[in-house]
Every structure is written in structure tokens, then in C-alpha cells.
Amino acid sequence: MTAPNHLLCLxxxxxxxxxxARLSRRGWQVSATxxxxxxxxxxxxxxxxxxxFSQAGPALSAATHLVLSAPPGSDGDPVLAAYADVxxxxxxxxxxxYLSTIGVYGDWSGDWVDETSELRAQSDxxxxxxxxxxxxxxxxxxxxxxxxxxxxxxxxxxxxxxIANLRAGTARRVVKPGQVFNRIHVEDIAGVVEAAxxxxxxxxxxxxxxxxxxxxxxxxxxxxxxxxxPVPPEIPFDMAQLSPxxxxxxxxxxxxxxxxxxxxxxxxPRYSNYxxxxxxxxxxxx
Numbered sequence: 001m002t003a004p005n006h007l008l009c010l011x012x013x014x015x016x017x018x019x020x021a022r023l024s025r026r027g028w029q030v031s032a033t034x035x036x037x038x039x040x041x042x043x044x045x046x047x048x049x050x051x052x053f054s055q056a057g058p059a060l061s062a063a064t065h066l067v068l069s070a071p072p073g074s075d076g077d078p079v080l081a082a083y084a085d086v087x088x089x090x091x092x093x094x095x096x097x098y099l100s101t102i103g104v105y106g107d108w109s110g111d112w113v114d115e116t117s118e119l120r121a122q123s124d125x126x127x128x129x130x131x132x133x134x135x136x137x138x139x140x141x142x143x144x145x146x147x148x149x150x151x152x153x154x155x156x157x158x159x160x161x162x163i164a165n166l167r168a169g170t171a172r173r174v175v176k177p178g179q180v181f182n183r184i185h186v187e188d189i190a191g192v193v194e195a196a197x198x199x200x201x202x203x204x205x206x207x208x209x210x211x212x213x214x215x216x217x218x219x220x221x222x223x224x225x226x227x228x229x230p231v232p233p234e235i236p237f238d239m240a241q242l243s244p245x246x247x248x249x250x251x252x253x254x255x256x257x258x259x260x261x262x263x264x265x266x267x268x269p270r271y272s273n274y275x276x277x278x279x280x281x282x283x284x285x286x
Contacts, residue, residue, distance in 0.1 A: 003092055004029060008063035010056070010079050011070045012043050014160060015099055015152070018190040019067055020048060023197075031059050053082070060086050060093075065197055068136075069099040072128040080135055088143035095146045097193045098136045100129050102151045102182070102207060108254035110180050115151075115205045115260055123248045137204060148196055150189070153209035153256055156277065157186030162223035163281050166232075171224070173217040174250065176237035181249075182209035182256045183219070185271040185280075195265040202264050209256040212273035219274045226282050 005028040009016040012032035020030045024047070031049040033056050034040045043050035051059045060066075060083055070078050079087075087093065105113045106120030121127045133149050140147030156162070161183075165171035192208050217234060224231045237250055261267045271277035 003064055006031070006062060006064045006092075008051075008056075008059050008066050009033070010053075010066060010068045012039070012046070012048070013069050014157070015155060015186055015189045016067050016069055017046070018157070018186045019193050020046070022187075022190045022194055024048070031063065033059070056083060057086050061090050062092060063090075064092055064094050066093060066096045067099065067193065068097065071125070072132040074124075074128070076128075077132040077135055080132075080139065084139060088139055088145070090145075093145055095148065095197055096136070096140065097196065098133065098147065098149050099189070099193075100133050100149050100151045101126065102153050102209065102254070102256050103252065104130050104133065104151060105252075105254055105256075107252040110178055110253045110255065112255045112257050113207075114257040115203065115207060122251060125245075125248070133205075140204070146201070147204060148193075148201055149205045150193065150196075151205065151207050151256075152189060153182035153184040153207075155186055155189065156183055156274075156281075158281050158284055160186070161278075161281070162220050162274075163227065163278060163285070166220070166223055166227055166229055171220050171232055172240070173220045173232045173234050174237055174240045174242070175215070175217050175234045176250050179237075179250055179253050180213045180215055181252070181254060182213045183274050183277070184209050184269070185277040188269040188271060191270065192261055192265065192267045195261075195267045199265050203260055206261040206264070207256045207258050208261060209258050210269050210271065210273055210277070211258070213255040214274060219278075222275055223278050226278055 009032040032043045033051045033053040035053045040050040103126040221231045
């Protein structure tokens with residue numbers, strides 16, 4: 001007899017929260033870990049089982065599905081460092097979703113990339129993601145468990161992205177000629193992982209992005225118009241005085257194909273471009 005579906009989120013971040021809510025509505029048991037007391041309190045308040053990360057062994061042994069999004073540090077992936085053997089030995093885990101980033105592709109000067117494209121990660125942050133992807137996929141090969149890597153475009157949704165930044169007064173329209181990238185609404189991330197959990201994926205790596213890569217200044221302008229706010233002035237990239245992390249996003253330009261996820265999983269983004277996504281966020285928050 002198949003065990004009831006039990007999702008364990010190793011950290012209940014923004015994307016994992018959307019997935020947990022979706023699967024909980026379907027009757028899945030949901031647990032989540034945190035290293036902090038306030039994080040555990042937030043998990044309980046959401047109606048899920050809260051598990052201290054340092055005591056996650058029993059939950060890992062009982063879960064049927066895992067979702068992982070914690071960023072790797074200089075010493076590697078924190079979940080693998082603590083629990084690789086426990087996960088590999090679990091007889092209950094049916095699928096593991098590792099949420100990575102299209103940043104692993106590095107800069108392609110606006111060209112299209114798919115899951116077979118060369119990885120040209122430039123920042124330490126992205127190179128660590130490449131290493132973490134490799135380590136998780138190796139665990140799957142070693143243990144025979146299904147490990148799926150989802151390479152996410154720029155995440156936005158309620159409380160995060162251009163509308164939230166405009167409302168907070170922090171939005172800027174930094175312009176770098178030729179700069180373009182995809183975005184993905186947080187609910188579409190939940191949708192693709194759900195589709196993979198429900199289906200029979202033929203591959204182990206999937207890009208997750210909308211269908212319309214666009215310059216960042218266009219997104220801010222459209223959001224301002226939706227809100228009835230003045231469109232922030234353009235700021236040339238070389239005058240923007242960005243933080244090192246902010247500047248790193250402008251060092252890379254690419255367009256991400258999602259043909260594999262659409263073909264394998266039957267997935268389509270509900271919000272196929274930033275305009276649809278921003279309209280939905282505004283409708284939900286007004």
C-alpha cells in the first residue's frame with residue numbers, strides 16, 4: 001500500500017510556501033523545517049508541522065516528497081551536509097525537488113538557453129548552485145531516488161517584485177542596453193513542481209520561466225502604470241551605483257526555454273508574461 005503523500009519542506013521559503021499551500025489543499029500532509037524559533041512559529045501558524053532542522057531525521061525518514069531551496073554556502077549544500085545519508089537510506093521518499101536558478105547558465109548575451117546548454121556560472125553564488133545541483137543529482141543516482149532540479153527564472157509574486165517595490169518607494173529603472181531575462185510567478189513554480197510530483201518526468205533538469213523574456217525597466221514601467229504611479233526615470237547602468245549582488249544580475253543576459261517542462265510535464269505557466277502576472281497580483285492585493 002502506498003504511503004499517504006507527505007511533503008517536507010527543508011526551509012519554508014517563498015516558493016516552498018506556495019507549493020505547501022497548494023498541496024495542503026489537496027489533503028497532503030505538510031511539514032517544514034527551520035533553524036530559528038520564529039521560523040518554527042511561522043510554520044505552526046500556517047498550519048503545518050514544524051520541525052527543528054537539527055532534529056529533522058525522523059521527518060526525513062517519513063516524508064514521501066522533499067522540496068529544497070536553501071542556498072548553498074561556501075561549504076556546500078546545508079541539507080546534504082547534515083542529512084545526505086539519512087535521505088539516501090529512506091524507504092519512503094518518492095521524489096526530491098531541488099529549486100535552483102537559471103543563473104547557473106551565466107551570460108549568453110541575450111541568446112536562448114535550454115537544459116543542454118553549457119553552464120557558464122560567473123558569480124560564486126551561481127557556481128555554488130552548480131555544485132549543489134551536481135551533488136543532489138549524484139545522490140539520486142546513488143540511492144535510486146528521483147531527484148529533480150528546477151532552474152528558476154527571476155521570482156516574483158504577491159509581496160515580491162515590481163509592485164511591492166513601487167509601493168515601498170524602492171523601485172528603480174536601471175537600463176543596460178541589451179539586458180533581458182525571464183521571470184516566473186511564484187504560483188507557476190508551485191504548479192510545475194506539483195506537475196512533476198504527479199507525473200512521470202523523463203528528465204532530471206527543468207527550466208522554469210515565463211514565455212516572454214524582457215528588459216527589467218519595461219517591467220517597472222508597466223507596474224507603475226498599473227498602480228497609477230509616475231514611471232521612475234531611467235538610470236543608466238554605469239551610473240546606478242548598484243550593490244555587488246545587484247550588479248551581478250546585470251552581468252548576465254539570456255532567454256530561457258521551457259520546452260522540456262511543457263513537453264514532459266504538460267505544464268504551462270498560468271502567467272505567461274510579466275503583464276499577466278502583475279495584473280493578477282494587483283487584483284489580489286487591492
